[in-house]
Amino acid sequence: MAWLSKSLNSSLGKKLLMAITGLFLVSFLVVHCGLNATVFFNDGGETFNKGAEFMAKNPFIRTMEIVLFGGLLLHILDGLRLWIDNKKKRPVAYAVVDGAANSKWYSRSMGLLGTLLLLFIIIHLKHFWYFSRLTDNLTEEHTLFHEMQAIFASPVVVVIYVLGCISLAYHLLHGFQSAFQTLGWNHPKYTPTIKCIGAAYSIIISIIFAAMPIAFHLNLIH
Amino acid sequence: MEGNLNLTLKIWRQKNAQTAGKFETYQVSGISEDMSFLEMIDVLNNRLIEEGDDPVAFDHDCREGICGMCSMYINGRPHGPNKGVTTCQLHMRSFQDGQTITIEPWRAEAFPVIKDLVVNRSAFDRIIAAGGFISVNTGNAQDANSLPIPKDHADDAFAAAACIGCGACVAACKNASAMLFTSAKISQLALLPQGQAERAKRAEAMVAQMDEEGFGACSNTGACEAECPKGISLENIARMNREYFSAVFTSK
Ligand code: HEM
Ligand code: SF4
Ligand code: FES
Numbered sequence: 001m002a003w004l005s006k007s008l009n010s011s012l013g014k015k016l017l018m019a020i021t022g023l024f025l026v027s028f029l030v031v032h033c034g035l036n037a038t039v040f041f042n043d044g045g046e047t048f049n050k051g052a053e054f055m056a057k058n059p060f061i062r063t064m065e066i067v068l069f070g071g072l073l074l075h076i077l078d079g080l081r082l083w084i085d086n087k088k089k090r091p092v093a094y095a096v097v098d099g100a101a102n103s104k105w106y107s108r109s110m111g112l113l114g115t116l117l118l119l120f121i122i123i124h125l126k127h128f129w130y131f132s133r134l135t136d137n138l139t140e141e142h143t144l145f146h147e148m149q150a151i152f153a154s155p156v157v158v159v160i161y162v163l164g165c166i167s168l169a170y171h172l173l174h175g176f177q178s179a180f181q182t183l184g185w186n187h188p189k190y191t192p193t194i195k196c197i198g199a200a201y202s203i204i205i206s207i208i209f210a211a212m213p214i215a216f217h218l219n220l221i222h
Numbered sequence: 223m224e225g226n227l228n229l230t231l232k233i234w235r236q237k238n239a240q241t242a243g244k245f246e247t248y249q250v251s252g253i254s255e256d257m258s259f260l261e262m263i264d265v266l267n268n269r270l271i272e273e274g275d276d277p278v279a280f281d282h283d284c285r286e287g288i289c290g291m292c293s294m295y296i297n298g299r300p301h302g303p304n305k306g307v308t309t310c311q312l313h314m315r316s317f318q319d320g321q322t323i324t325i326e327p328w329r330a331e332a333f334p335v336i337k338d339l340v341v342n343r344s345a346f347d348r349i350i351a352a353g354g355f356i357s358v359n360t361g362n363a364q365d366a367n368s369l370p371i372p373k374d375h376a377d378d379a380f381a382a383a384a385c386i387g388c389g390a391c392v393a394a395c396k397n398a399s400a401m402l403f404t405s406a407k408i409s410q411l412a413l414l415p416q417g418q419a420e421r422a423k424r425a426e427a428m429v430a431q432m433d434e435e436g437f438g439a440c441s442n443t444g445a446c447e448a449e450c451p452k453g454i455s456l457e458n459i460a461r462m463n464r465e466y467f468s469a470v471f472t473s474k
Binding site: 003004007010011012014015016082085086088089090091092093094095096097098099101102103104107108110174177178181182183184185186187 | 232245297299303326329330332394396397399401436438440441442443445449457460461462463466470
C-alpha cells in the first residue's frame with residue numbers, strides 16, 4: 001500500500017482527497033437543506049421535528065453522521081496541509097500583485113473562506129448538535145424547532161449565520177466546479193453544465209439556509 | 223528611435239542567490255511607443271554602462287515570442303499587462319507617460335534568482351528529463367501514414383506542444399504551481415501513438431519530479447491559463463490528473 005499513500009501525499013493526491021471530501025459535503029448539504037426547509041411549511045415545526053427525530057434514531061443515518069464528521073475532518077486537515085505546503089512555495093513575496101487580472105478573489109481565498117466556515121460550523125454544532133445529542137434538554141415541550149426559535153431570537157446569531165452562508169456561497173462558487181477539474185472531468189461537452197449547476201447550487205442552497213434564521217427572527221415561521 | 227514617454231522604473235536588483243536584493247528606482251525619458259519592453263531596458267542599460275554602473279541582468283534570446291526566456295513580472299503580472307504575449311512582444315505603447323513600472327523576477331522556491339531579473343528554471347528541464355520523452359527504434363523511418371491519429375488528438379497535442387517553458391504559469395500562480403507546464407508536456411505525448419509505451423511511467427515520474435522540485439499544488443484558480451503567452455488550456459491539467467491516477471492504479 002506504499003504506492004497508495006505515496007500518491008495520496010503527492011500534490012495531485014492531496015487535491016484528490018480535497019475534491020472527494022468536498023463533493024461528499026456538497027451531497028450532505030442537499031439532505032441537510034431539504035430537511036431543514038420543512039420549517040417553511042409553517043406547521044409549528046411538525047414535519048421538521050418528525051424528520052429530525054427520524055434522523056436521530058435511524059441507524060443508517062447515525063452511521064453516516066460518523067462518516068460525515070470523518071469526511072469533514074479529512075477535508076479540514078487536508079486543506080490545512082495544502083495551505084501550509086503552498087505557502088512555502090513562494091518564500092519571497094511579490095511587491096505588486098494584480099490578482100484580479102487573472103483570477104477570481106474567492107478562488108484565491110479558499111483557505112480563508114474555509115476557516116470562516118470552520119468557525120461557523122463550530123458555533124452551529126454548539127447550537128444544535130450539542131443541544132440535541134449531548135444534553136437532556138430536548139423534550140416534547142421543547143423540540144428542536146423551539147430551540148431554533150430561541151436561538152434565532154438573537155440578532156447577533158442571525159448575523160453570524162448569514163455571514164456563514166455567504167462564506168459557503170463563495171467557497172462553493174469556486175469549489176464545486178474546481179472539484180470536477182481535480183477529478184479530471186474537463187470537457188467541452190459537459191464542463192459548461194457543471195459550472196452552471198455549481199453556481200446555481202452554491203447560490204440557491206446558501207439563500208435557503210440564510211432565509212431560515214432571518215425568517216425565524218422576524219417571526220415569519222411559527 | 224526617440225519618443226516621448228518618461229517613465230519611473232522600480233527594478234529588483236540582486237547580486238546573486240546568496241545576497242538579499244532590493245528595489246532600485248530609475249528614470250528613463252524619451253522612450254518610443256514602438257520600442258519593445260526589452261528595448262526600453264536596453265536603453266536604461268546603455269546608460270548604466272556609460273555611467274559605470276552594473277546593468278540590469280535579464281534573460282532574453284529570440285525576442286520574437288518563441289524561446290520563452292524573457293521572464294519579467296511587470297506591475298503584478300507575468301509578461302506585463304497584455305494577454306497572450308511574452309515580455310519581448312510587449313510594446314511601450316501599452317504604457318502611459320509618467321507611469322511607474324515595477325519589475326520583479328519570477329518568484330518561486332523552485333526558481334531561485336541568479337541575478338537581478340534572471341532566475342534558474344532548470345527545474346523545468348529536470349521535469350522533462352524525468353519522463354518527457356519517447357523511445358524510438360533505430361533503423362529506417364516508419365511510413366508516417368502507418369500511424370493513424372485522430373484529427374482532434376493531433377490538434378490537442380499540437381496546442382499542448384505550443385508551451386515554450388517560459389514559467390509564467392508558475393509566476394502567476396499563488397501556489398507557484400507548475401501544473402500547467404507539466405500537464406502540457408505530459409499531454410503532448412499522451413495524446414499521440416508514439417507516446418504510448420511510456421505513458422503510465424511518464425505521468426508518475428514527471429509528477430513526482432514536479433513535487434520534488436518544490437512547486438505547489440493546484441487550486442484551480444485559472445491564473446496560469448489566463449497569463450500563459452501560448453494559451454495552454456486547463457484541460458491539460460485535468461488530463462494530467464486522469465493520466466496520473468490511472469497510472470497510479472494500473473502501473474506495475
Ligand atoms: C469546515 C471548514 C472548511 C475548510 C477549512 C475548508 C477548506 C478548503 C480549502 C483550503 C480548499 C481549497 C484547497 C485548494 O484548492 O488548495 C477547499 C476546497 C473545497 N471545499 Fe472546503 N473547506 C471547508 C468546508 C467545506 C464545506 C462545508 C464544503 C461543502 C459543502 C466544502 C467543499 C469544498 C469543495 C467542493 C472544494 C473544492 C475541491 C477542489 O478544488 O478540488 N468545503 N476547502
Ligand atoms: S504553460 Fe504557458 S506559461 Fe507555462 S511554461 Fe508553458 S508557455 Fe509558459
Ligand atoms: S526573448 Fe524569446 S520569447 Fe521573449
